[in-house]
Amino acid sequence: MLNYIGAAIIMAAAVIGVGFGMCFATSKAIDASARQPEASSKIQTILLLGCALAESTAIYAFVVSLILATAK
Amino acid sequence: METKTIIEAAVGAVVFAACLVGFIFTKGKLKEMETPDPKLKKRKKLLFIGMVIGAWFLLGVVITAFCGRKPGGLHIEFEMFSQRIALPFGSLTLAKTTVTATVVTLLLVVMLILFRLLCVPKFTDGEPKGMQNVAEIVVEFMDNFVHNATEGHFVDLLSPFMIGMALFMAGCACSELLGARAPTSDLTCTLALGLCTFALINFCGVRKNGIGGRLKNMGGAMPAMRPIMIPLKAVSDIAVPVSLGCRLFGNMLGGLMVMDLLKGVLGGYASGLPAIAGLYFNLFHPGIQIYIFITLSLTFINEALEMPETTKRGAARRLSRKSRKGGALS
Numbered sequence: 001m002l003n004y005i006g007a008a009i010i011m012a013a014a015v016i017g018v019g020f021g022m023c024f025a026t027s028k029a030i031d032a033s034a035r036q037p038e039a040s041s042k043i044q045t046i047l048l049l050g051c052a053l054a055e056s057t058a059i060y061a062f063v064v065s066l067i068l069a070t071a072k
Numbered sequence: 073m074e075t076k077t078i079i080e081a082a083v084g085a086v087v088f089a090a091c092l093v094g095f096i097f098t099k100g101k102l103k104e105m106e107t108p109d110p111k112l113k114k115r116k117k118l119l120f121i122g123m124v125i126g127a128w129f130l131l132g133v134v135i136t137a138f139c140g141r142k143p144g145g146l147h148i149e150f151e152m153f154s155q156r157i158a159l160p161f162g163s164l165t166l167a168k169t170t171v172t173a174t175v176v177t178l179l180l181v182v183m184l185i186l187f188r189l190l191c192v193p194k195f196t197d198g199e200p201k202g203m204q205n206v207a208e209i210v211v212e213f214m215d216n217f218v219h220n221a222t223e224g225h226f227v228d229l230l231s232p233f234m235i236g237m238a239l240f241m242a243g244c245a246c247s248e249l250l251g252a253r254a255p256t257s258d259l260t261c262t263l264a265l266g267l268c269t270f271a272l273i274n275f276c277g278v279r280k281n282g283i284g285g286r287l288k289n290m291g292g293a294m295p296a297m298r299p300i301m302i303p304l305k306a307v308s309d310i311a312v313p314v315s316l317g318c319r320l321f322g323n324m325l326g327g328l329m330v331m332d333l334l335k336g337v338l339g340g341y342a343s344g345l346p347a348i349a350g351l352y353f354n355l356f357h358p359g360i361q362i363y364i365f366i367t368l369s370l371t372f373i374n375e376a377l378e379m380p381e382t383t384k385r386g387a388a389r390r391l392s393r394k395s396r397k398g399g400a401l402s
Contacts, residue, residue, distance in 0.1 A: 056315065
């Protein structure tokens, strides 16, 4: 039972942080591409890369919580 | 059969039939008119939607009645690693995803051989048409992508490698559409892909700068700090394949689990809806992951390709130049 509670806490904490991080990144990217629309394709690439890196922390938490939840 | 099932089926059938009749009637009426009435057009659209919903409900009821519902509600058996199947000889076991990956690879190889035999001889230097356009778009896109990412180094080596990687991952994602567990949602497969990238990073770094240059590159600008920095950088380099593998694995596993949950919740009504959700979770999402995997691989390779800083003074000069440029811009 404690396994599941731990997994849930891990997921919740990680997802809150990642949500904030991706939100900041996206808002800055929107600012940048509104300021310089001709650079938007480059900004998009960087944004995607940054979002992937931010997302990966949530993915690690997901994997860890899966390991916790399926542990016998 | 229970009366409840029969009533449900009857309701579905009646809704479907009524909407079908109304749809055909409205369509005929619309055809007769010279200027189509927007009200009738809207009604036609609504009737079509009702028809689809009725058909979906009827199908779900019938499938549930014939196949039965699993007792005990929603229960998903989930395993981190895929199931293993025993070989007919010896005591070896094989993961199911390994078999899927082999099948995917074989299919890709057969398709590429057919492409080489049937399409490549028809290629012309003049106006391209048919498959030549597709091949040129793919190869040109990847060449440009690699050229931009690594500043023109090793394009001939990296571009085909990345195309192969992308094809393999896309094939694995498509195998999920056929009901098999995607090989990329197995940690062993994604770690193997990450190790390929790791080998490529070191190969490219050593090939360009030599072993000493690679070590200098890892050590950073200050020679005095190198004995401390090189082990630290080595640890962070070893983390690269792990992070690449875990990222792909977690993303694919997430998609797989969401689809499993959807199918489990819908039960007999799972006709049509998982196909629409699968477009996102099985095709679009892996596509983004492929893009990210390749971009990150190229970024790491580019990092390893950087020329090592030779002297302290050179680094300081470069830094001051950069700051001056930044000052001018702002």
